[in-house]
Amino acid sequence: MDTIIRKSMLYKTGVEYGDYTINHVQGCSHGCNYPCYAMMLAKRFGKVKDYEEWCKPKLAANALDILTKEIPKYKRDIKSVHLCFTTDPFMYGYGEISNMSIKIIKMLNSNGIKVTALTKGLLPKELVDLSPENEYGITLVSLDEGFRQKYEPGAAPYADRISSLKYLHNHDCKTWVSIEPYPTPNIIDQDYYKILESIKFVDKIIFGRLNYNPLVNKYKGYKEFFNTLAYQTIEFCNNYGLEYHIKDGTITEYVQYI
8 A cells, every 4th residue: 555654643632522633544445425524624724625535545654763762752741542543553455554563662662651542443353462451432422334435334233343352351341332423313314322223332432423514403302412412421321321422512501411
């Protein structure tokens, strides 16, 4: 696959549940059409010219060399490192990317740094042999393969994602699911509780609304819709003893939850 050369690798993130992050790939073959915020930023700053270029990922060939220099510099400040916020560390069908991601995780762990990882691909089984402090997650906003083929055309099938996550769970890894960006019923009408039931084995659930799509605002009562699902997530997690995080801006009108 094509490669790029990066000048830096570790970045302090502004995401409310993140610390430091690594984005060792430019672009993403999953080609999400929500639209993808990472792709919009890449276009805005001239890193890619269009959707087609974005869908042809380029691996940072010097990622490990940079980390060898940066880890000693930032080590004392880092609580955890997330893979990844603007790409996918286990991109479906790209073994080169997965292999590099595993090498990065091993390097961070060997320096006592915890890693969190999130994917729309498949989580490699080799992760069970790494630090027990790491946390591995999948993105899951539907169980409908027709929806995935339209909005996440290059990503792994939903059932396969869940299966790879459950394998790690069954081998005592910490697991989580990001249910974000969740669509309104005028995009797809689905049973949210079925999605929750399919992942009740995990340790944590993050829920967030779909943004940047004009169809959301056209759905009458979209604020109440996302509020209801956020509270349903909280109730579900409380019932099963799971951790949860509701993304900022998802609950738009505060109602005390009991």
